[in-house]
Amino acid sequence: MRVGYGWLVMGALAGCTVFGTGASAAEVKYLDEFDLSAMSCGMGAKAQARRSILGKPLRLGDKTYERGVGTHSESLMFFRADGRVAAFDAVVGVDRETQEYPASWRTGKNWGSCSFRVYADGRKVCDSGVIKEKDAPKPLHADLEGAQWILLECSDGGFWAGYLCGHGDWADARFTFNDGAKLEPVKDDPLLDQWGVLTPPEAQEPRINGAAVWGVRPGHPILYRIPVTGRSPVTLTVEGLKAEKLKGVKFDPQTRLLSGSVAEAGDYELVLKAENAKGKAERKFTLKVGEKIALTPPMGWNSWNIYGGSVTDAKVREIARGMHESGLADHGWAYVNIDDWWMKNSGAGEKGNADHAGPVRDAEGRFIPQAKFPDMKALADYVHGFGLKIGIYSSPGDKTCGGCEGSLGHEAIDAKTWADWGIDYLKHDWCGYGKVFAKETKGRKPTVDDYAKPYRLMSQCLRAQNRDIVHAFCQYGMGDVQSWGEAAGAQVWRSWGDLKDNWTCVLNATESYAEAYKYTRPGFWCDPDMMVVGYLDTDFGMHESFLSNNEQYTHMSLWCLLNAPLLLGCDLNHMSDFTKGLLMNDDVLALNQDTLGRQAERVHHDEETDIWWRPLEDGSSAAGIVNRYPFKRTVTFKFSEAGLSGECWVQDLWRQKSLGLHRDGIAVDVPGHATFMIRIEPDCIRCQERRARK
Numbered sequence: 001m002r003v004g005y006g007w008l009v010m011g012a013l014a015g016c017t018v019f020g021t022g023a024s025a026a027e028v029k030y031l032d033e034f035d036l037s038a039m040s041c042g043m044g045a046k047a048q049a050r051r052s053i054l055g056k057p058l059r060l061g062d063k064t065y066e067r068g069v070g071t072h073s074e075s076l077m078f079f080r081a082d083g084r085v086a087a088f089d090a091v092v093g094v095d096r097e098t099q100e101y102p103a104s105w106r107t108g109k110n111w112g113s114c115s116f117r118v119y120a121d122g123r124k125v126c127d128s129g130v131i132k133e134k135d136a137p138k139p140l141h142a143d144l145e146g147a148q149w150i151l152l153e154c155s156d157g158g159f160w161a162g163y164l165c166g167h168g169d170w171a172d173a174r175f176t177f178n179d180g181a182k183l184e185p186v187k188d189d190p191l192l193d194q195w196g197v198l199t200p201p202e203a204q205e206p207r208i209n210g211a212a213v214w215g216v217r218p219g220h221p222i223l224y225r226i227p228v229t230g231r232s233p234v235t236l237t238v239e240g241l242k243a244e245k246l247k248g249v250k251f252d253p254q255t256r257l258l259s260g261s262v263a264e265a266g267d268y269e270l271v272l273k274a275e276n277a278k279g280k281a282e283r284k285f286t287l288k289v290g291e292k293i294a295l296t297p298p299m300g301w302n303s304w305n306i307y308g309g310s311v312t313d314a315k316v317r318e319i320a321r322g323m324h325e326s327g328l329a330d331h332g333w334a335y336v337n338i339d340d341w342w343m344k345n346s347g348a349g350e351k352g353n354a355d356h357a358g359p360v361r362d363a364e365g366r367f368i369p370q371a372k373f374p375d376m377k378a379l380a381d382y383v384h385g386f387g388l389k390i391g392i393y394s395s396p397g398d399k400t401c402g403g404c405e406g407s408l409g410h411e412a413i414d415a416k417t418w419a420d421w422g423i424d425y426l427k428h429d430w431c432g433y434g435k436v437f438a439k440e441t442k443g444r445k446p447t448v449d450d451y452a453k454p455y456r457l458m459s460q461c462l463r464a465q466n467r468d469i470v471h472a473f474c475q476y477g478m479g480d481v482q483s484w485g486e487a488a489g490a491q492v493w494r495s496w497g498d499l500k501d502n503w504t505c506v507l508n509a510t511e512s513y514a515e516a517y518k519y520t521r522p523g524f525w526c527d528p529d530m531m532v533v534g535y536l537d538t539d540f541g542m543h544e545s546f547l548s549n550n551e552q553y554t555h556m557s558l559w560c561l562l563n564a565p566l567l568l569g570c571d572l573n574h575m576s577d578f579t580k581g582l583l584m585n586d587d588v589l590a591l592n593q594d595t596l597g598r599q600a601e602r603v604h605h606d607e608e609t610d611i612w613w614r615p616l617e618d619g620s621s622a623a624g625i626v627n628r629y630p631f632k633r634t635v636t637f638k639f640s641e642a643g644l645s646g647e648c649w650v651q652d653l654w655r656q657k658s659l660g661l662h663r664d665g666i667a668v669d670v671p672g673h674a675t676f677m678i679r680i681e682p683d684c685i686r687c688q689e690r691r692a693r694k
């Protein structure tokens with residue numbers, strides 16, 4: 001549509017300031033006139049011309065807009081230009097329709113929010129800031145004179161809110177051109193590059209994976225399957241088991257399982273040796289018998305992000321089989337954890353759900369699991385049969401978050417029941433305890449003791465059992481759990497609410513980590529929640545994670561750098577090649593399982609870039625260079641930011657390839673929302689040797 005520049009444009013842009021471009025004539029083209037298939041759109045939806053994302057009229061505040069585009073965060077549209085596009089103008093906000101969702105959706109923080117940005121040639125030109133659904137819409141003006149490329153971004157305005165209700169409207173959105181300007185939407189521009197599979201194919205030579213240390217309490221059963229890859233058959237031997245004090249320990253070369261127990265505390269040094277037709281591998285391994293367990297972050301799976309309340313014995317068995325058969329177990333993945341709904345929900349039982357009917361506990365006060373879990377001990381035996389471990393879930397309250405039977409008043413018998421079944425991990429979720437807490441702290445400020453009390457009690461009960469059960473506190477970071485979790489008996493504490501598969505959620509979760517490095521160390525880990533990669537169901541039916549490939553790389557990179565427990569929530573029997581590459585990169589996983597256990601610190605933070613850095617056991621270190629912007633940028637990591645100097649050998653961890661020697665820093669190309677992971681060997685370690693080899 002061609003119009004004279006001036007009153008006509010100004011009139012159509014009520015509330016928006018448009019600056020002249022110096023051109024005497026201008027052309028205006030509305031965003032809704034472009035091919036919107038070039039606009040990416042969150043939640044698997046499609047951007048709508050002149051309509052909201054739900055196909056209704058575009059409504060912001062009290063006003064209905066004729067022109068514009070409705071989308072869902074995260075959403076991007078990229079254009080190539082020729083320097084003659086003058087400006088972009090729009091009124092932006094969260095469409096009114098999110099306020100009309102059923103009341104059942106509208107709990108807690110569950111309201112819409114978005115933020116809108118325009119970038120040109122690597123610069124942010126304008127930014128709406130976070131707009132919530134009840135906020136007034138905002139006019140945006142971007143001066144684009146000279147731009148060669150332009151990017152419109154509608155991103156999530158915050159945790160949960162934007163994920164569900166990020167209904168962003170670019171209302172009245174239009175470009176103003178100088179005469180003859182070119183503006184083309186582009187889908188596959190190199191600046192919007194998404195990484196595919198970066199992990200190289202598994203080597204034929206044997207490789208011993210997983211942690212180089214395992215902690216077990218004196219006299220308690222050892223269950224450790226040594227993770228090994230390489231072309232079959234691989235022969236595995238363990239040296240050092242002949243020591244008198246280790247006579248109770250057995251190693252089965254067929255199952256690769258270390259079992260038995262050690263009565264006396266101490267560090268027992270073993271050597272693991274693997275051999276096949278292609279080569280040999282060797283690694284030191286310490287069996288640390290003592291009080292501390294979970295000496296490296298637990299790695300495994302949890303049922304919540306895929307099955308929610310529909311988890312069953314059969315599904316858990318399938319997953320255990322999948323963890324084994326997919327090869328995940330050979331890379332160190334080991335826990336199979338059942339979340340809420342394995343126990344009975346009397347409310348559901350009363351409403352006619354036969355699985356939940358009848359008593360929730362027996363005469364001795366032991367749990368009676370719901371009918372889809374007919375024999376918990378048999379299930380635990382099945383999972384252990386693969387050399388894997390099994391976890392369970394409960395609440396310190398009378399009810400769990402899902403309204404199932406909790407452990408309040410039954411702590412001792414529950415801990416014993418779980419030990420009898422063979423449980424290895426407890427996720428202990430605050431939820432139902434909120435009522436008790438409110439009563440106990442009525443009229444006063446809660447103390448650390450108030451928060452810690454129910455966890456301390458369960459910890460003592462778990463410690464009284466004849467097997468090790470990892471105690472994972474799940475209370476979302478309340479009362480600064482970081483600072484007292486260890487003292488109250490945690491091996492793991494949640495620092496944050498539920499993680500969803502969207503970019504802002506992942507970035508926000510790591511914010512809760514900025515101070516965590518002060519408290520985490522071997523045996524004590526901070527948990528920003530279970531992973532949201534792969535094929536899962538985080539509320540909207542089974543789907544490939546709504547995170548882009550690059551965002552999944554960032555998620556995995558950060559969880560490894562930060563020593564987060566790695567608990568998958570996806571279907572282990574339906575993993576794409578991309579998911580497999582993401583989860584089976586041993587160089588990346590090795591960071592998470594490094595025995596030094598030093599969590600990364602953020603050594604650089606600005607709007608565009610985060611750099612997380614951590615030292616490693618062998619004297620080298622690792623860094624993750626996170627591109628917070630949605631397009632490809634060259635980012636420089638100055639070694640001095642991490643206290644390193646001189647010449648360093650750098651390795652690209654995702655691609656497992658050397659990047660050679662670098663002095664003072666390294667510049668890398670990082671696609672939008674991706675993380676470039678490097679390992680750095682300072683000159684003092686192996687550079688001489690490497691140089692000679694080159």
Ligand code: GAL
Pocket residue numbers: 304339340400401402429431474497498
């Ligand atoms: C939430 C918890 C989730 C899941 C759920 C089960 O409180 O954060 O991870 O366990 O309860 O009902």
